[in-house]
Amino acid sequence: DVKVTQSSRYLVKRTGEKVFLECVQDMDHENMFWYRQDPGLGLRLIYFSYDVKMKEKGDIPEGYSVSREKKERFSLILESASTNQTSMYLCASFGREHQPQHFGDGTRLSIL
Amino acid sequence: RKEVEQDPGPFNVPEGATVAFNCTYSNSASQSFFWYRQDCRKEPKLLMSVYSSGNEDGRFTAQLNRASQYISLLIRDSKLSDSATYLCVVNPRNTGGFKTIFGAGTRLFVKA
Numbered sequence: 001d002v003k004v005t006q007s008s009r010y011l012v013k014r015t016g017e018k019v020f021l022e023c024v025q026d027m028d029h030e031n032m033f034w035y036r037q038d039p040g041l042g043l044r045l046i047y048f049s050y051d052v053k054m055k056e057k058g059d060i061p062e063g064y065s066v067s068r069e070k071k072e073r074f075s076l077i078l079e080s081a082s083t084n085q086t087s088m089y090l091c092a093s094f095g096r097e098h099q100p101q102h103f104g105d106g107t108r109l110s111i112l
Numbered sequence: 113r114k115e116v117e118q119d120p121g122p123f124n125v126p127e128g129a130t131v132a133f134n135c136t137y138s139n140s141a142s143q144s145f146f147w148y149r150q151d152c153r154k155e156p157k158l159l160m161s162v163y164s165s166g167n168e169d170g171r172f173t174a175q176l177n178r179a180s181q182y183i184s185l186l187i188r189d190s191k192l193s194d195s196a197t198y199l200c201v202v203n204p205r206n207t208g209g210f211k212t213i214f215g216a217g218t219r220l221f222v223k224a
Contacts, residue, residue, distance in 0.1 A: 031209065042216040043156075043199075050210065090155055097209040098144040100201070103155040 002027045006091050006104035013111055019078040021107050023091030031094050032074035033058075033101065034066065036087040043090070049074055081111045115139060115213045116202050122219040129190045133218045135200030136182045143205040147174055147185050150197045150217065159185075159198070190222045 007022035025032065033048040035058075045058030047066040055066050063085060067075040074093075078085055088108050092101040118135045125131050137145075145162035160167065162174040162183050173186040183202075187194055200215035 040216075043214040048210055050208070056210070088153075094209060098203060099209070100146045100148075100158045100161060101212060102158065106155045108153070 002029075002093070002102040004091055004093055004102050004104035006089075006107050008107050009105060011107055011109045013078075013081050013109070015081060015083060015111060017078075017081045017111075019081050019109070019111075021076040021078075021089055021091075021109070023074045023076070023104055024072050025074075025091075025093040025102075026072065027093065027095065027102075028071065029093040029095045030071070032068065033092045034064075034074065034076045035090045035092065036060070036085075037090060037106075038087050046076065083111050085109065086111045116200055116215040118198075118200050118215040118218045120216060120218060122221055124221045124223060125190055126223055127190055127192060129222075130186065130188045131190055131220065132184055132186045133198055133200075133220075134182050134184050135215055135218075136180075137200075137202045137213070138181070139202070139204045139213075140178075140181060141205040142181075142202045144203040145174075145176055145183050146201040147172075147183075148199040148201055148214075150199060152196075156199055156214075187220075190220075192222050192224060195220055195222045 003026045034046040035043045049068040065077045091104040094101045147159040148156040149159045150156040166175040171188045175184045197217040199217045202213045
């Protein structure tokens with residue numbers, strides 16, 4: 001089974017802090033994603049990566065950056081956290097085109 | 113028009129009932145299709161892929177109608193544990209799997 005692990009289930013940070021969310025997958029997948037999910041808005045893609053050191057903007061990249069230094073790890077960075085970034089953050093990965101994405105448990109992030 | 117549309121529900125059904133969800137998609141070149149299930153405050157989990165010939169997994173049956181551009185999910189003999197949000201997921205052709213589109217979900221409540 002695919003295992004996608006996110007570093008924290010719950011996180012509370014303050015406005016202006018730099019926040020790191022980590023995601024690790026154990027299936028040697030090239031492709032990894034970061035989404036946020038908010039009530040009534042569904043899943044929205046922040047960034048994705050199709051290889052080490054490669055990254056592409058999704059639909060809502062503003063205020064975020066990512067890092068993919070190793071194939072198994074994809075990090076999401078909130079450069080200066082703001083209250084409107086309070087959300088559920090989900091990491092996902094898949095291997096080949098037409099295969100389904102597999103999600104981590106999610107990180108529920110609160111910015112105070 | 114949204115790229116993937118689902119009736120948000122909620123569908124309230126008694127245990128043992130049969131319930132069906134439809135999902136329409138706008139891109140006729142869509143290539144692969146999935147149903148995910150998401151429990152409250154949890155991550156989406158793959159329920160089943162949807163194949164052109166239709167497919168069944170226990171009490172769950174998925175069908176694809178390319179001509180009318182919709183997919184469906186049928187749940188027979190509903191259980192209390194089927195209560196969740198069901199997400200319709202579509203991958204457009206020739207996008208490498210990076211343009212996965214998630215529906216907003218249909219909420220199902222199964223009552224005793």
